[in-house]
Amino acid sequence: MIAAHEAAAGQNYPPGALYVVATPIGNLADITLRALHVLQLADTIACEDTRHTQALLRAYGIDKSAAQLLGVHQHNEAQAAQIVIERLHQGERVAYASDAGTPAISDPGARLVATVRQQRLPVIPLPGASSVTTALSVAGIASDASQHGEFVFVGFLSTKSSERASAIEALALEARTVVLLEAPHRIEALAAALEPLGTRSLTIGRELTKQFEEIATVAAGDFVQWLAAEANRSRGEFVLVLHPIAVASKPDAAQRILQLLLNELPLKTAVKLTAEITGAARNTLYEAALALKNELLDTH
Numbered sequence: 001m002i003a004a005h006e007a008a009a010g011q012n013y014p015p016g017a018l019y020v021v022a023t024p025i026g027n028l029a030d031i032t033l034r035a036l037h038v039l040q041l042a043d044t045i046a047c048e049d050t051r052h053t054q055a056l057l058r059a060y061g062i063d064k065s066a067a068q069l070l071g072v073h074q075h076n077e078a079q080a081a082q083i084v085i086e087r088l089h090q091g092e093r094v095a096y097a098s099d100a101g102t103p104a105i106s107d108p109g110a111r112l113v114a115t116v117r118q119q120r121l122p123v124i125p126l127p128g129a130s131s132v133t134t135a136l137s138v139a140g141i142a143s144d145a146s147q148h149g150e151f152v153f154v155g156f157l158s159t160k161s162s163e164r165a166s167a168i169e170a171l172a173l174e175a176r177t178v179v180l181l182e183a184p185h186r187i188e189a190l191a192a193a194l195e196p197l198g199t200r201s202l203t204i205g206r207e208l209t210k211q212f213e214e215i216a217t218v219a220a221g222d223f224v225q226w227l228a229a230e231a232n233r234s235r236g237e238f239v240l241v242l243h244p245i246a247v248a249s250k251p252d253a254a255q256r257i258l259q260l261l262l263n264e265l266p267l268k269t270a271v272k273l274t275a276e277i278t279g280a281a282r283n284t285l286y287e288a289a290l291a292l293k294n295e296l297l298d299t300h
Contacts, residue, residue: 001036001061008037014124016088018116019095020109022102022128026210028059032128036060043092046072046084048099048108056097072096074108081115088121102130106155106181131208132179135239138215139203141177151177159186161193168193171242175279178242184235191223194242201243207236217243245279254278258285262292 011034013019019038024030039045040062047053050069057064072080084094096103096112103109113123132153152174157164171178182190194202197220204226206214214233218226220242227233257277261270267289275282 001040004033004036004040007033013038013041013093014122015091015093017093017122017124018084018088018113019093019124019126020103020113021095021097021126022130023056023097023100025101025129025131025134025208026213028056030129030209031060032126035126035128036062038093038095038126039097041093042068042095044068044070044084044087044094046070046080046094046096046112048073048097048103052099053097070094072108072112077108077111078115081112084112085116085119085121088116088119100129100131102128105130105132105153129209131181131205131237131239134208135179135203135205135241136177138205139177139241139243140217141241141243151179153179155179155181157182157190157193161189164190164193168196172197175245175276177244180240180242182238182240184237187234187238188224188227190240191227194220194223197221197242200245203241203243205239205241206233208239210236212236254280254285255288258289259292262289267293 019042021035021038022032023035039057039060045053045057045064045068047069048071050066050071054064054066054069070080070083072084084096087094096109098104098107098109101107104113116123136151154167154171157167157180180190200220201217202220202223203217204215204223206212208215212232216226254274258270258274261273264270265273267286271282271285271289274280274285
């Protein structure tokens with residue numbers, strides 16, 4: 001706590017503000033010094049699970065009474081937000097932490113933040129651990145193959161098999177990188193549902209940052225077999241990164257489509273549609289479109 005105080009105490013922490021605090025997704029050492037300082041400083045800590053957060057605080061040597069912890073979860077977020085607002089109006093510093101990672105990313109917190117902002121009260125983010133960026137950082141997706149870093153965060157798919165199947169049909173047409181989350185008791189069903197995606201690469205992050213962390217990249221169609229290869233692989237929380245669709249196998253396919261569209265449409269529109277059709281990177285297509293336009297001018 002001394003290091004946290006020395007590193008963070010010189011900054012401004014206004015009263016009457018909501019502090020959105022990212023907490024570790026597994027490894028307790030992944031807390032930031034500023035998060036420790038704010039959790040110590042806060043008058044109230046709003047949290048997804050008071051018991052979980054109390055244990056987390058004690059692990060860092062932070063002592064808060066039960067009265068200083070306020071449960072704010074998916075079932076009471078709208079009502080609890082009003083209590084938070086009352087405390088902010090009283091000049092309290094309120095920190096919000098979900099059970100793991102960055103709040104409001106497939107966790108409660110978004111409704112709380114929206115309500116506080118509607119009251120024109122300050123909301124201050126404290127960045128830190130996130131399962132989404134953690135998984136993306138080790139998926140090994142080159143920027144030129146993923147439309148220069150574009151990705152779609154989907155999170156948890158529906159638990160209903162028909163809705164899940166429809167969602168995966170849509171994902172099959174999504175050219176960009178896709179990030180999914182799943183719980184251990186549903187991972188086998190999701191793996192089976194992803195089989196139609198065949199050879200499309202899938203990076204599996206299981207128990208990220210924890211003792212039994214496992215990271216592997218397989219074909220989506222082989223995910224069921226990968227899970228079945230070891231009994232323990234169905235345990236733990238999962239983050240899945242579905243790699244982008246490869247550019248059309250014929251190297252001139254995107255160029256040909258782009259050229260046809262340029263004959264009929266403005267440059268930016270032609271580039272946008274070609275990217276959506278072929279999965280090619282927009283920046284690359286834009287450069288190619290400019291070159292084609294210049295060639296056309298040179299011939300006249």
